[in-house]
Amino acid sequence: MAQWQEVQSLANTYLEQVHQLYAGSALPMAVRQSLAAWIESQNWRQAAEPLCSQARMLFHSLLVVLGERLGSLGSDREDFMLKHNLRKAHRDLQAEFEEKPETFANLVANLLQEERRILRLGQAGEQEGSAPAPSPAPESGREQQIQQRLGDFHRALQEAERAFRHLEDLQDAFDFCFKVHYRPDGERNSDPEYIQELKSLQDKLQNLHRQRQEVLALMQQLLRRSETLQELLQQELGGWRARQQRQCLGGPGDTNLRPLETWFTELGQGLFQLRQLLRALGELRQKVTYARDPLVTETPLLEQRLQEQLTHLLRSAFVVEQQPSTPNAAKRPLVLRTAGKFSARARLLVRLHDRNHRMEARIHIDRDPPNIRGFRRFNILTSSSKTLLAGDSPQEGLICDFQYLTLKEQKDSRAGKGKGGGGEGPLVVTEELHLITFTLAYAYCGLELELEATTLPFVIISNNNQFSSAWASILWFNMLSSDPKAQQFFSSPPPAPWPRLAEVLSWQFQSVAERGLSRDNLLMLAKKLLGSKPSLDSTVAWSKFSKDSGSGFSFWAWLDGILGLLQEHLKQLWKKGLILGFVSHKQKEKLLKCKRSGTFLLRFSETVLGGVTFTWVEHPETGPPIFHAVEPYTASELVSLALPDIIRDYHMSMEEKNPENPLKFLYPNIARDEAFGPFYSQRMEGNLSDSQKYLNRRLIRVSSRPPNRRQTEEELVVATQDLQMLQLQPRGQGTQQPGGLPWPQPLGTLQVTPGNVGTPQGVTMTPGTLQVTPGNVGTPQGVTVTPGTLQVTPGNVGTPQGVTMTPGTLQVTPGNLGTPQGVTMTPGTLQPRGLGMLQPQPQSLEPPQVASGVPNFQGTLQVAPGAVGTVQVLPGGLRGDSGTLLGTVAVSSGTLPAEQGTLPAELRDLELLPGGRDMQELLQSLQELEPGLEAAGLMPDVVPTLEESFQLSPGSAALLDQHDPFLPQPEDSVLPIVPSLFTDFPPLHIDPSDFQ
């Protein structure tokens, strides 16, 4: 808005001041008003300087413009007065200032200046008057400030350029006069005219001198402005660097370089312009100089100052935009693998370059290697130089983008590190920090500089299993060091203040699963790291964080295991906050104690790497609340069955009770299905009338609990509903627990698909009824596959209702160890309508011998008298099987050496087809050995191996050793009870009432 317009819109008190200003002024307000725009666009200040011809010119122009204005006024009545006033002013001005236009120029300049002052006051007053404006966010406030300053800077630059051109004119005029008039030979020394000219020449020089000073002062002011501006920009850049460092750690923050690039470029442009101006000033000095020429003394100073500033700007403007990272290491940059590809990018924020000059950028790795013994040296295998790309569109900026870089270790420089050689350095590989330096030979407008930018330190690993601890190093460094060149950081890594560490850990969860750690989570972690009384001043040592603390894994490894689990399987649950996560044993009981029965919470295991578990509370009618915790699930289990489904279908079977899902309410008080409903996998709701080829199936988890035990942790998978598929995920740890079932440790899952399980045809099962509730375990599969259940729930062998199997049709796959098939297939024993005849009639029962080609399964089937036998599948590729008939008590507890429990990967999911050789053998053997089989007899070659591979551990007995006196022998199927050995085991009861 024009100044005069602004003045008129001022508040009354200030308008009064304006009136006073013009009351005694030689310039009437009418003229000011009529010619407002013209007056404001002239440079009165400059004209006011003595001996300036401009003043006269301006004065006359004013009179002319005024005359024009008079002529343009119509004959309206309103204009009449104005016309009169203007005419009078024209006359008065001419009379008063004709001879002294400089005074007039000065007068106008002062009036305008005074107006501006009043305007400032008035506007300041208004701002104060209006309610305190909502202060903008500090971010945008700073941005605004920079924008505004950039604007000011450019305006001042233009002003300086104008002043410079004026100076040029003055100098030309002086130069001309000097050459024309000055006669040093002194022939006209007495000539009064010459003296007059000399005086005028002197005045002109004086004027020139003043203008030179003026221009210099403007330049100084410009430099000062740019210095402040640069200071602000450096602060912004520092903020950006910190944000980038944070973002590398997964923290929040905007790392867009665009605004910085714009600002740096604008400032750079201004400074280069100023540089041009200074050079031109130097040229002026070449033409005319005199004693005490300010250009002589001041210009070099200004040049130095400008040069220094420009250099500083450019040096800081070369930044690493993208820190070295491999393409697939999602959200974890700065960890590189030897021979793996990675990329890094640097950018010059001052987007000024000479199109004709190719600027080359180079990269070096560890240009100044730290003096650390055993420090590995690397070569960049790919090309290490690149022409700086200008980018075709100006938006792209000046970037040097290095992609597909690979590193190779310099073998010779490394004295056998990692191979146990003597050259072992003090730092492990994952604590060794490396740097890449970008250099750029910058040249623009005659300025040549070598610019340099250094990446953040990164870790080079050679194996993926180092990835986690490498990342821990990156976390630690970037959390605590802001000096990117501190490659010796891990020689004595500083401890981390807990609040800082907590924040960074929270970012890890945020970036993996979009939800950070809550205060309670952090408190638990703090207690874990710092003991029971963590405070805000506590610090965590690097070794405490990353090194094995005796529990087999470090704090970080534990946490990273959980992060991995979240990433793979639990992202959604974590994001929705359904996993309470980090809750200590004590805390979880405190939380659950006052909740109603069936309230459960999900937490991460503290003993298992990457395990999640749930704990629920049960309030018995008397006594204190009971807390049950299921054994932690790890990725290997969750990969086949998602946690929400586990929770939905989880069952607890208890003595004399129907198994039910104890998980009813998610802590604090959300109905289970409400919380997890959205995450259940879709259930195929089919019914039998559908022409489906297969029945639906579903996996559930069940824990069982012997009556005398408070808590059990073993779990089973039992196929229910359709019983078409069985999955087995036995857990190894149950074995260790007294009273728990001795489970072998086949870690894989056995799947029996309908195709190889005993054809559903012929099996007239009603899916609904076949549940593994005590009393109606009819499913042979259930029996066979989960031998344990039979032991624990004594009644569940009974009533195989709906099992109408014809032996011939049932095919057993080794995978599910068809003991039941054995049962069903022995025609004499199994009758339609189930095992109602489970009276102890050993002779009528055929020990179901199941040959199994599945090495990864070992279980015991224990059956009540009259029920079936024991099936054991041995690891190691043994076709082991032995049937035993237990007389009255099922006794089993087999322990396998751990290594035997693990399967080779390819055997994890083993499916055997019915037509397989094992099958044939089995069937054959079954036929052959109908009356009282002996395992050894069935497969003689197997037994010795069995004996070898089984070890007996005290307190538990392994089956399958036929010489073991405690094992039932085929001949005498009724054995005495040996309670002393199996005290932990509940005797098996079969109550006839259970069966019907």
Next chain:
Amino acid sequence: MGQTSGRQERNKKPEVAPSEIMEAEIEVQNTKEETKDVKAKNQKLTSVFGLADLKNEAIGLYNLGQSCCLNSLLQVFLMNIHFTRILRRITVPPSPAQRRNNVPYQMLLLLEKMQCGKCKAVGPTDLACCLSEHRVELFVQHDAAQLFLTLWNLLKKQMKKPVEELSDLYTICIQEHLACQKCSFEVKNNSTMLTLPLPVLDANSHRLKTLEDCLQYFFHPEELTGQNMCFCQQCGRKTTFLQSMKLVHLPQTLALHLKRFCFERSSRTQKLSLHLPFPQELDLREILTESQCQADDSEKGTWQFELFAVVAHSGLSSCGHYCAYIRSLTDCKWYCFNDSEVCQVSWDDVKCTYGHSNLYWRETAYLLFYMKKHPQQPWPGVSECL
């Protein structure tokens, strides 16, 4: 005059003391002024009174040739309303020749010229000529701290009447203690200073981090051992002394001199451009310990200061340029006085004079002027301290 000159004798010490760069060039002026000591006419320049101060807009001063240092200091003087209040009450010398050579009078004329002329800038030619009469050479690059002292001494000497107020306005009273470490012998010595010459490096050439650190270091007691041992009258031999300084009184306008130079072995003076932040508000009660003060509570109550002016230098020790950042006492805004060019600036701009260890040509603060926030009225005279 006898009385006056007597005080001058005593005050001579601080004039020489504050910094190494000062030369003893004061004696000459002493004798010179005696001759001009004619009866004061007590004539006031009535014309200078009145509305001049109301339109106290910042006006530039033309550079007469290397006069940026003088210009900056003049602005610091003339923007200080406490000073101009004194200046307006000076006794005008009777004869034109005396007037021409009277520094306070010329300064007053300059002030009037600046405030009446309504020009963008004025040339301090007359004052400069007057100063050159007093051996302040024209067209020479001066050291601002030195020139400030010279100017002040000239003012004080030539100002007849309100000279005590002038002293009160600027002089710092300190008490020097020299205590023999062998016996209890102690020498106390009151003295006055115009500026506190603050080192920016400590004895081991480590940089001091902030202005507060510099002040603490300045008042830190120093043990004089080895070559620096003093003769103890009581012990009768040279012994180790503990030298300490106690602050007695601080003036309305407190001048701090940052000793941003070091002498290398080559005897060349090197400028130290290192980063040294200074606060806008300075409370000396918080900086100094109880033992470093020798003042009562009412005196200490006034030791809260606000930054008033910064005289900044850009360039190297041999050549460079001065400018002044001054916070106007009337509108409380910062202005940058760069010879004829005056512009309003912000605190961010002033902060740029903190210095930067890698940028040698940048402006760095050299003299700092702090103004008391709550002046005690009337100010206790320097005479009371001595």
